[in-house]
Amino acid sequence: MTEIEQYVAPSSLEQAAEYLQRSGEVTILAGGTDLMPQSQGGRLKIKRTLMNIQHIPELKGIAIDGGAIRIGALATITEIMQSELIKKHLPILIEACDHFASDQIRNAATLGGNVCNASPAGDMLVPLLVLDAEVELASKPDGGLTRRRLPLSEFFVGPGKTRRAPSELLAGLRIGLPGAHHYARFFKFGTRPALDIATISIGIAGTLNNGALSSARVAFGAVAPVPMRAPRTEQALEARRLDAATIEAVAGVARDEVTPIDDVRASAWYRKELIHNITKRMLDHVAQA
Amino acid sequence: MSLKHDIEFKLNGVSRCASVRVDMSALDMLRDVAGLTGTKYGCGEGECGACTILVDGLSLNSCLMFAVDCHGRDVVTIEGLAADAKADALRAAFVEHGAVQCGYCTPGMVMQASHLLATHPDADAEAIKRGIEGNLCRCTGYTKIVEAIASVSRTGKPGARS
Numbered sequence: 001m002t003e004i005e006q007y008v009a010p011s012s013l014e015q016a017a018e019y020l021q022r023s024g025e026v027t028i029l030a031g032g033t034d035l036m037p038q039s040q041g042g043r044l045k046i047k048r049t050l051m052n053i054q055h056i057p058e059l060k061g062i063a064i065d066g067g068a069i070r071i072g073a074l075a076t077i078t079e080i081m082q083s084e085l086i087k088k089h090l091p092i093l094i095e096a097c098d099h100f101a102s103d104q105i106r107n108a109a110t111l112g113g114n115v116c117n118a119s120p121a122g123d124m125l126v127p128l129l130v131l132d133a134e135v136e137l138a139s140k141p142d143g144g145l146t147r148r149r150l151p152l153s154e155f156f157v158g159p160g161k162t163r164r165a166p167s168e169l170l171a172g173l174r175i176g177l178p179g180a181h182h183y184a185r186f187f188k189f190g191t192r193p194a195l196d197i198a199t200i201s202i203g204i205a206g207t208l209n210n211g212a213l214s215s216a217r218v219a220f221g222a223v224a225p226v227p228m229r230a231p232r233t234e235q236a237l238e239a240r241r242l243d244a245a246t247i248e249a250v251a252g253v254a255r256d257e258v259t260p261i262d263d264v265r266a267s268a269w270y271r272k273e274l275i276h277n278i279t280k281r282m283l284d285h286v287a288q289a
Numbered sequence: 290m291s292l293k294h295d296i297e298f299k300l301n302g303v304s305r306c307a308s309v310r311v312d313m314s315a316l317d318m319l320r321d322v323a324g325l326t327g328t329k330y331g332c333g334e335g336e337c338g339a340c341t342i343l344v345d346g347l348s349l350n351s352c353l354m355f356a357v358d359c360h361g362r363d364v365v366t367i368e369g370l371a372a373d374a375k376a377d378a379l380r381a382a383f384v385e386h387g388a389v390q391c392g393y394c395t396p397g398m399v400m401q402a403s404h405l406l407a408t409h410p411d412a413d414a415e416a417i418k419r420g421i422e423g424n425l426c427r428c429t430g431y432t433k434i435v436e437a438i439a440s441v442s443r444t445g446k447p448g449a450r451s
Binding site for chain 1: 291292294311312314333334335336338341347348349350352353354355357358360401404405419420422423424
């Protein structure tokens with residue numbers, strides 16, 4: 001049984017990247033709200049080094065940076081919910097924050113943690129997908145700090161699994177500033193408003209003109225091994241006038257596109273019905289917008 | 290012997306040091322190392338809010354927080370609130386409204402209510418219900434709890450029954 005051999009709390013991104021470069025055996029601690037129950041419940045084993053990244057200033061804050069909004073990996077759900085920038089430009093994220101766990105968890109949980117935990121039902125992931133968010137990964141491969149960007153839609157590879165290399169740290173997320181007529185909504189279905197893991201969730205976004213969405217983005221949560229973009233549903237939706245027949249057709253494509261499982265929260269059949277019915281309801285709202 | 294780490298932090302207004310296992314929760318540290326047993330263990334996974342404390346002024350589930358992460362931070366528990374004159378009205382309201390049955394959820398409920406009123410002094414019954422949605426009372430004494438909190442909110446409208 002491997003014991004934790006080292007606890008470190010670096011105060012710069014560079015230092016953190018160095019620890020990760022030297023050893024792949026690092027477990028990263030941010031808010032702790034996923035790591036603690038996972039490690040105490042035996043679902044995750046803390047590696048040789050436990051690295052607390054909470055003291056790294058480069059990972060904090062929400063700011064406009066070159067035509068995009070950059071949300072630092074350590075931004076908490078509460079900070080995002082209270083951010084004037086997010087309220088103004090990305091209100092869909094406020095909808096997702098509002099349905100995220102409880103006040104106590106929102107005060108601790110970080111956006112970076114929600115993304116790296118890569119739960120198919122992660123509340124922030126579906127809205128980030130329809131906003132075309134990119135992840136910013138930092139590492140120090142040969143003495144210098146480097147960063148690479150990757151579309152979030154390519155980041156998830158399975159439940160709890162991402163393309164983040166063991167030597168990389170998620171530094172932040174970038175979301176292009178939405179243009180005029182941008183429309184984006186999120187819906188999470190659960191049995192109670194608080195502290196529920198989504199049975200399904202849906203994000204729909206695009207540019208809304210004359211009752212049609214162009215550059216349409218659709219994403220679904222909790223219906224596949226990863227939070228998924230839905231290209232076939234997007235295609236069915238793209239630039240079509242949202243009359244009743246089109247809405248029904250798109251909702252049908254959505255139902256066929258998802259591959260949910262049966263679990264304690266719902267059966268696969270029920271999840272498919274939810275995807276159909278709630279996609280339809282959300283598109284009715286788009287048509288009336 | 291698991292790895293230990295020394296931390297320094299403020300606990301209920303007093304600076305203190307502790308040597309804690311690096312995988313220990315803040316809840317276990319408060320109860321077993323600091324000897325403050327007012328903060329309760331309910332579910333151990335952030336669902337019930339019985340372990341709610343304030344860290345740098347924000348309410349958190351201490352069962353989800355690593356004790357090492359308390360380093361350099363300002364931690365307030367229900368024992369700290371007991372010595373805080375500002376919390377007198379809230380404590381008295383819980384007593385007056387009979388908002389305590391078995392009492393197990395009460396410390397967490399009071400901590401969360403105090404955070405809610407600090408951030409939303411005008412909270413009405415609806416806002417109070419949203420504010421304590423991370424706190425479970427298995428006696429289901431919610432009506433009296435919401436009424437107690439509402440009575441010290443600036444709006445002071447109980448009317449919590451719905």
